Amino acid sequence: RKEVEQDPGPFNVPEGATVAFNCTYSNSASQSFFWYRQDCRKEPKLLMSVYSSGNEDGRFTAQLNRASQYISLLIRDSKLSDSATYLCVANEDNDMRFGAGTRLTVKP
Amino acid sequence: GAGVSQTPSNKVTEKGKYVELRCDPISGHTALYWYRQSLGQGPEFLIYFQGTGAADDSGLPNDRFFAVRPEGSVSTLKIQRTERGDSAVYLCASSLVSTVNNSPLHFGNGTRLTVT
Numbered sequence: 001r002k003e004v005e006q007d008p009g010p011f012n013v014p015e016g017a018t019v020a021f022n023c024t025y026s027n028s029a030s031q032s033f034f035w036y037r038q039d040c041r042k043e044p045k046l047l048m049s050v051y052s053s054g055n056e057d058g059r060f061t062a063q064l065n066r067a068s069q070y071i072s073l074l075i076r077d078s079k080l081s082d083s084a085t086y087l088c089v090a091n092e093d094n095d096m097r098f099g100a101g102t103r104l105t106v107k108p
Numbered sequence: 109g110a111g112v113s114q115t116p117s118n119k120v121t122e123k124g125k126y127v128e129l130r131c132d133p134i135s136g137h138t139a140l141y142w143y144r145q146s147l148g149q150g151p152e153f154l155i156y157f158q159g160t161g162a163a164d165d166s167g168l169p170n171d172r173f174f175a176v177r178p179e180g181s182v183s184t185l186k187i188q189r190t191e192r193g194d195s196a197v198y199l200c201a202s203s204l205v206s207t208v209n210n211s212p213l214h215f216g217n218g219t220r221l222t223v224t
Contacts, residue, residue: 043199
């Protein structure tokens with residue numbers, strides 16, 4: 001069983017749509033969580049950290065449910081430039097484990 | 109300031125050869141990670157250094173893979189007797205470790221290894 005699991009997608013949505021990605025992690029000792037964004041043939045880049053109380057950064061909202069070991073990312077008002085692969089990360093004592101990623105394509 | 113630098117950006121080698129991949133982390137970052145990424149997959153953890161020591165090498169697939177970080181800065185990933193299945197993008201990342209272990213990773217551009 002993979003430590004971090006994500007729906008691979010692809011998610012194909014029109015501009016302006018709201019889309020949500022989910023991620024589950026198996027290591028209950030994981031302490032911190034992140035969403036990374038990866039464009040085609042580029043390196044992953046940090047999108048946002050995920051806090052227990054939930055957090056928002058512009059059009060992006062991240063949620064964490066420790067009881068269910070579940071993380072989510074919500075993107076509102078999707079833009080063409082949001083097209084990318086979104087990687088979920090769980091961290092225990094700096095052991096950072098990535099999911100396989102969810103691919104998003106936003107279409108005009 | 110300078111980001112994480114990886115060299116070479118591309119490496120083509122023949123099956124059975126030895127290769128070295130280099131990573132120069134962000135200055136002052138004590139944590140350094142190596143990942144391997146195949147097409148359509150997420151980064152697969154290989155090894156993590158805290159300073160000069162390997163804090164976790166559980167991701168190294170077999171004894172053909174070895175990594176060092178002798179002075180706590182630059183790291184080299186070494187692959188012996190390369191196999192075609194080793195072909196992937198090898199990503200290096202560094203992190204400024206905080207006391208609450210909540211430090212994001214900064215990735216280099218990766219080395220694309222092709223074993224023919």
